[in-house]
Amino acid sequence: MIIPKPVRLNTSPGRFVVDRHTALTTDPAFSEVAAWLRAELGPVVGGELLPGTSSGTITLSAREMPPEAYRLSTGAGGVLIEAGDPAGAFYGAQTFRQLLPPEAFRRAATGQPLPLPAVHIEDRPRFAWRGCLLDVARHFLTKADLLRFIDLMAAHKLNVLHLHLTDDQGWRLEIRRYPRLTEVGAWRRESQLGWNGAMDGRPHGGYYTQDDIREIVAHAARRHITVVPEIDLPGHTQAAIAAHPELGNLDVPLEVATTWGVGANVLNTEKRTITFFQNVMDEVLELFPSPYISVGGDECRKDQWRASPAAQRRIAELGLRDEEELQSWMIGRFADHLAARGRQLVGWDEILEGGAPDGAVIASWRDDHGAVVAAKAGHTVVTCPNTSTYLDYRQAPDEDEPVPFGTVLTLDDVYSFEPVPAALAGDQAAQHVIGSQCCLWTELIDSPRHLDYMAFPRLAAFAETVWSPPERDPADFRQRLNDHLPRLAALGVEYRPDDGPLPWQQRPGVPGRPEETDTWRAKVADWTRNLREGR
Numbered sequence: 001m002i003i004p005k006p007v008r009l010n011t012s013p014g015r016f017v018v019d020r021h022t023a024l025t026t027d028p029a030f031s032e033v034a035a036w037l038r039a040e041l042g043p044v045v046g047g048e049l050l051p052g053t054s055s056g057t058i059t060l061s062a063r064e065m066p067p068e069a070y071r072l073s074t075g076a077g078g079v080l081i082e083a084g085d086p087a088g089a090f091y092g093a094q095t096f097r098q099l100l101p102p103e104a105f106r107r108a109a110t111g112q113p114l115p116l117p118a119v120h121i122e123d124r125p126r127f128a129w130r131g132c133l134l135d136v137a138r139h140f141l142t143k144a145d146l147l148r149f150i151d152l153m154a155a156h157k158l159n160v161l162h163l164h165l166t167d168d169q170g171w172r173l174e175i176r177r178y179p180r181l182t183e184v185g186a187w188r189r190e191s192q193l194g195w196n197g198a199m200d201g202r203p204h205g206g207y208y209t210q211d212d213i214r215e216i217v218a219h220a221a222r223r224h225i226t227v228v229p230e231i232d233l234p235g236h237t238q239a240a241i242a243a244h245p246e247l248g249n250l251d252v253p254l255e256v257a258t259t260w261g262v263g264a265n266v267l268n269t270e271k272r273t274i275t276f277f278q279n280v281m282d283e284v285l286e287l288f289p290s291p292y293i294s295v296g297g298d299e300c301r302k303d304q305w306r307a308s309p310a311a312q313r314r315i316a317e318l319g320l321r322d323e324e325e326l327q328s329w330m331i332g333r334f335a336d337h338l339a340a341r342g343r344q345l346v347g348w349d350e351i352l353e354g355g356a357p358d359g360a361v362i363a364s365w366r367d368d369h370g371a372v373v374a375a376k377a378g379h380t381v382v383t384c385p386n387t388s389t390y391l392d393y394r395q396a397p398d399e400d401e402p403v404p405f406g407t408v409l410t411l412d413d414v415y416s417f418e419p420v421p422a423a424l425a426g427d428q429a430a431q432h433v434i435g436s437q438c439c440l441w442t443e444l445i446d447s448p449r450h451l452d453y454m455a456f457p458r459l460a461a462f463a464e465t466v467w468s469p470p471e472r473d474p475a476d477f478r479q480r481l482n483d484h485l486p487r488l489a490a491l492g493v494e495y496r497p498d499d500g501p502l503p504w505q506q507r508p509g510v511p512g513r514p515e516e517t518d519t520w521r522a523k524v525a526d527w528t529r530n531l532r533e534g535r
């Protein structure tokens with residue numbers, strides 16, 4: 001029936017039918033939710049769902065209830081959705097939509113009546129951060145495709161879109177003060193075809209104007225999704241350095257990166273570079289009301305700082321131990337800048353390596369160790385271990401997986417993910433884990449169709465791990481997924497069939513990477529050791 005699975009669901013005999021005469025009435029507090037539901041369902045039933053008419057009524061009603069919680073009762077008399085806040089009412093409305101036949105997910109249908117069973121549901125989310133990271137830097141996703149993706153997240157009750165806007169291969173956000181960031185940084189000459197493949201010889205690019213961003217943020221907010229922007233630094237910055245060579249460590253000009261991997265070109269540590277990015281941040285803060293702002297901080301290679309007299313002078317002048325502490329110092333400048341403006345810095349677990357600033361939120365991606373250390377130190381933590389939540393990783397060991405990458409991460413693997421690390425079970429520190437996110441990195445995801453293939457249905461399984469109670473029942477999930485796939489199909493989602501890619505979903509000739517399950521175990525062990533030893 002419903003995905004993600006509600007906390008409690010009882011069915012009873014009887015049913016209700018939504019048709020073009022059905023009325024919708026709402027508490028004024030939920031009028032935006034009502035407008036959303038009208039816009040979604042009106043065209044399907046061929047009516048307007050206005051209050052008053054009536055062969056039955058859908059009612060949105062305000063009650064004392066915890067944030068995001070709702071109660072939903074359906075029966076011969078109509079549909080009653082009760083909630084304590086608009087988010088709860090919205091999730092009740094999403095669940096209601098899933099009770100209807102899959103046709104309810106079309107933009108317009110036959111105008112036929114839509115029957116739904118009589119149920120009583122009580123529901124609320126397990127975690128406050130139910131996220132998805134989307135990398136629009138490696139491959140740009142057009143605004144229209146991004147708005148569609150937000151709708152799909154909302155249908156699964158996810159509420160955080162972590163938008164990775166900048167990287168070596170592209171800068172995707174208009175900054176008024178520094179137009180070259182997009183004039184130069186949003187375009188690359190060509191792209192590496194797959195992993196370790198030839199070059200495709202085809203320019204790639206795109207960016208969101210500030211008006212686009214305002215539209216995206218508003219569209220997401222209406223669906224109770226917070227957009228958390230990520231401006232990645234000091235690594236993953238080659239596109240910015242290509243646009244502004246004064247930000248880099250070398251005297252030779254760079255182009256926007258065309259190949260994948262962890263690049264050596266990182267920001268220099270000059271005061272004016274920090275000011276530059278603080279100015280960028282100020283425009284970011286204007287655009288994104290999110291309480292959380294990510295500065296990335298992942299995979300910053302230190303080779304150039306080791307070789308740079310200026311960086312070494314900086315280390316000496318600040319009395320720092322090494323390049324790790326230099327990175328921490330730099331991240332600290334942004335933590336202060338954000339805190340002074342009432343926002344909280346988010347960084348990947350690498351920012352723990354030279355010491356993370358107080359109040360930083362840690363997104364822990366390399367196994368659990370960073371999450372455990374951070375939670376015990378009192379940091380707010382979002383878990384997203386790559387071997388459980390990286391939806392850019394291959395979905396099966398088979399050779400017909402399109403452009404395979406990473407470790408094998410099947411639908412069942414994602415479904416069995418537990419957001420709270422086992423090492424924190426029963427520990428007070430577990431309360432610092434505010435949730436999790438799945439991640440869609442797009443080096444090898446070069447179109448919305450391939451994005452659908454990688455995201456679905458695994459994103460549905462992920463949504464259940466952050467919304468539903470911790471107990472898992474794979475057989476029950478599979479059964480509910482059978483009801484869910486026709487909804488995705490009605491929405492036009494080109495998901496991966498359970499038995500592998502359809503012929504047109506395969507990508508023969510685009511090289512992937514050999515399966516990395518064993519090498520990842522070794523890498524993670526290395527990182528864990530480094531973190532433990534405070535290196």
Ligand code: TNX
Nearest residue numbers: 298299348365390392441442
């Ligand atoms: C690691 S996760 C990265 C990304 C890559 C991803 C590929 C993280 C913070 N950094 O830059 O796109 O792996 O799976």
